[in-house]
Amino acid sequence: MSADGVVRPAVSAPRVIVRGATDADRPAWDAFVASRPEGDPLQAWAWGELTAGSGERPHRVVAVRPDGRPAGLAQALVRATGAGRSVAYVPHGPLWEREAPDAEAILTALLDGLRQAGRDERAIVVKLDPRSARPGDDDALRAALRRSGLRPARHDLQARTTRIVDLTGGTEAMWARWESDARNGVRRAAKEGVTTLVDRAGDPAALAVLTELHAQTAQRAAFRGRPAAFLADAARSFAPSGGWYAVQAVLDGRPIAAMGLLRVGDRGFYLWGGSLRDTSLGGARGSYAALAAAIEALATDGCRTLDMWGVVDAADEASDPGAAGYSRFKRKFGGAPLRHPGTFDLVVAPGWYLLRDLRERLRGG
Known part of the structure; x- marks a missing residue:
């Protein structure tokens, strides 16, 4: 659906039709995102609603089979750039049935639909960064995107690498997969008297703790944190379906660490965190306790x-020196490295794209 509310003519592939998504598609949309191993919160319908407060709005397209089942989808976030133009971004998408015999046709149809969406939005470019489903996927996925005519972007918009922690097998099995530093940190926190709380309902008090510690940490570490309104909207959007977790570590009644996680399908995602920096805390290890509690809660659910x-x-x-500290902390909890193919550009307005690229190069990008 375009910005003016008009559903444009459908784009056809041999076995799918791509069209603008409407509110009636939301249940099937979210079910498809949950079913895909590479699906994550950034392509959930609710995420598109969340971005409105940051100056973006969603433009969604869906590829459907003749029986109406989704075979792929893309949620583009559109941001105005000036001169009547915009840039669209499909975070960690599109998603499509990569294992299907007609997977390439589905992707082609989705890209055609996104190109039309870009024209409707007067976009210069539609940026995409579909994620890998499992380790080793990135090379093949990158090759498929290149074959589809996409250009590697000058800059990535999401982290290229992550870690996927196995939550199966019970608590003892999970602990055995952690580094000894993680196990010792959790034990030390318990010895110091740290307790943990897990909120799944979007409780305002738990949200206030997460918001405050996240803001303090963002200021201290010089990264751009999410504002309070965004986190509140995230809790409101994801909690009703069981997709929200706010975890805090508490020492002597004082919150010392907090984490915000989302759930899609059978997968959890550690998106936000924060901790108190105070010499009086000694070896309390609040972040270790909070992450261990989050892992236990997700596994239990x-x-x-x-x-x-x-x-x-x-x-x-x-x-990326700025990522070294939190990366070392996260690696202590194990997990398999997962590398994504990076961000790619679907050029919609070639002349404007060249001007934009020149500006980025002149700025040293």
Whole structure:
């Protein structure tokens, strides 16, 4: 559906039709995202609603089979750039049935639909960064995107690497897969008297703790955190379906660490966190306690994996020094490295795209 509310003519592939998605598609949309191993919160319908407060709006297209079942989808977030133009971004998408015999046709149809969406939105470019489903997928996925005529973008918009932690087998099995530093940190936290709380309902008090510690940490570490309104909207959007977790570690009645996680299908995602920096805390290890509690809660609720959401491998730390500290912490909880193919550009307006690219190069990008 375009910005003016008009559903454009459908784009056909041999066995799918791509069209604008409407509110009636939401249940099937979210079920498809949950069913895909590479699906995550950024392509959930609710995520598109969340971005409105940050100056973006969703433009959704869906590829459907003759019987109406989704075979693929893409949620593009559209942001105005000036001169009557915009840029569209499909975070961790599109999603499609990569294992289907007509997978390439589905992708082609989705890209055609996104190209039309870009024209409707007067977009210069539609940026995409579909994620890998499992380790080793990135090369084949990158090749498929290149064959489809996409260009590697000058900059990635999401972390290229992450870690996927196995939550199966019970508590003892999970602990055995952690590094000894993680196990010792959790034990030390318990010895110091740290307790944990897990909120799944979007409780305002738990949300306030997460918001405050996240803001403090963002300021201290000089990264852009999510504002309070965004986190509140995330809780409101994901909690009703069991997709929201706010975890806090508490020492002597004082919150010392907090984490915000989302769930899609049988997968958890560690998106936000924060901790108190205070010399009086000594060796309380609040972050260790909070992450262990989050892992236990997700596993108890039937999640099979936890995506640590951006973890630089030890060998790559020099390429992103700012990520070294939190990456070392996350790696202590184990997990298999997962590398994504990166961001690709679907050029909609070639002349404007060249001007934009020139500007980025002149800025040293």
